[in-house]
Amino acid sequence: MSYVLGHNQYGKAEIHVVRVFRDDASAPHDLVDYNVSVSLTGDFADAHITGDQAKVLTTDACKNTVNSFAKEAGEAVREPESFGLALANHFVDDVPQVSGARIIIEAFPWQRAHGHPHAFVKNGDYVRTATVTKNAAGTTVVSGLKELTVLKTTDSEFHGFYQDRYTTLQPTNDRIMATAVTAQWAHEGVDVQWAESFAAVKDAITSSFAKAYSYALQATLWEMGTAVLDAASDVSEIRFSCPNKHHFVLDLSPFGVENNCEVHHADDRPYGLIEATIKRSEDVDATGAYDPGQAW
Numbered sequence: 414m415s416y417v418l419g420h421n422q423y424g425k426a427e428i429h430v431v432r433v434f435r436d437d438a439s440a441p442h443d444l445v446d447y448n449v450s451v452s453l454t455g456d457f458a459d460a461h462i463t464g465d466q467a468k469v470l471t472t473d474a475c476k477n478t479v480n481s482f483a484k485e486a487g488e489a490v491r492e493p494e495s496f497g498l499a500l501a502n503h504f505v506d507d508v509p510q511v512s513g514a515r516i517i518i519e520a521f522p523w524q525r526a527h528g529h530p531h532a533f534v535k536n537g538d539y540v541r542t543a544t545v546t547k548n549a550a551g552t553t554v555v556s557g558l559k560e561l562t563v564l565k566t567t568d569s570e571f572h573g574f575y576q577d578r579y580t581t582l583q584p585t586n587d588r589i590m591a592t593a594v595t596a597q598w599a600h601e602g603v604d605v606q607w608a609e610s611f612a613a614v615k616d617a618i619t620s621s622f623a624k625a626y627s628y629a630l631q632a633t634l635w636e637m638g639t640a641v642l643d644a645a646s647d648v649s650e651i652r653f654s655c656p657n658k659h660h661f662v663l664d665l666s667p668f669g670v671e672n673n674c675e676v677h678h679a680d681d682r683p684y685g686l687i688e689a690t691i692k693r694s695e696d697v698d699a700t701g702a703y704d705p706g707q708a709w
């Protein structure tokens with residue numbers, strides 16, 4: 414029997430590194446808090462097929478590289494995208510048998526506490542993400558965020574939907590709309606002001622969620638996506654994955670209590686899951702820039 418080794422990749426996952434910027438003794442400290450995962454591709458068939466590990470850069474060395482680069486990479490460490498670029502460039506340019514690197518970073522935001530120079534409060538509103546991929550096809554950067562929970566108490570309808578014999582949902586002209594936004598957006602190049610771009614995209618997402626009258630979560634994704642493309646010229650497409658966090662109006666009539674969309678049951682599961690990509694044009698094909706898990 415002869416078999417074929419298909420796609421393979423390896424690296425160290427979830428290296429949790431916190432870097433404090435304290436170079437100037439008189440200046441307030443800053444920090445970044447990253448969870449970094451490294452995946453390498455390249456000439457690693459022997460490691461699987463013959464057991465020869467001569468070309469394997471250990472995952473332990475990957476971890477050490479990330480930790481050391483948290484100092485060595487200087488100012489690039491301040492944004493997850495530029496840190497990911499520094500790491501991807503190192504692995505592909507400096508390790509001969511590595512032909513591709515994908516760096517995935519979760520960045521946990523901290524806010525200065527009461528203007529204090531070295532005390533911080535973890536801001537649990539969202540997690541920022543970055544995926545940097547460098548391979549023979551080039552270098553791509555995808556920025557993102559997840560766990561950004563937003564809710565509006567009105568200006569949301571859902572009606573006119575298809576009816577079949579299993580359809581029992583009542584149409585509504587007034588409901589709560591809530592979701593926890595996961596979004597990833599691909600950049601057209603790698604020469605981007607990452608902090609400014611992220612702030613513009615996040616602001617476009619939350620402001621369009623607030624402003625747009627919603628006819629469905631699907632329509633809200635379109636509004637948020639087009640607002641992002643208007644706000645950030647470096648973004649070629651944005652992909653949303655948004656659970657519909659259902660809030661059901663409770664029937665309080667058995668208790669003689671009127672309920673005018675005031676008291677709700679916040680349902681946990683199941684939830685609608687609405688996902689869409691909004692692209693600058695049909696020509697955009699950023700699929701290779703995203704981490705598909707094992708769907709390589």
Ligand SMILES: O=c1[nH]c(=O)c2[nH]c(=O)[nH]c2[nH]1
Pocket residue numbers: 571582628629630631657685
């Ligand atoms: O915004 C919505 N989109 C749907 O597709 C859907 N389906 C459903 O039951 N409720 C909703 N709400």
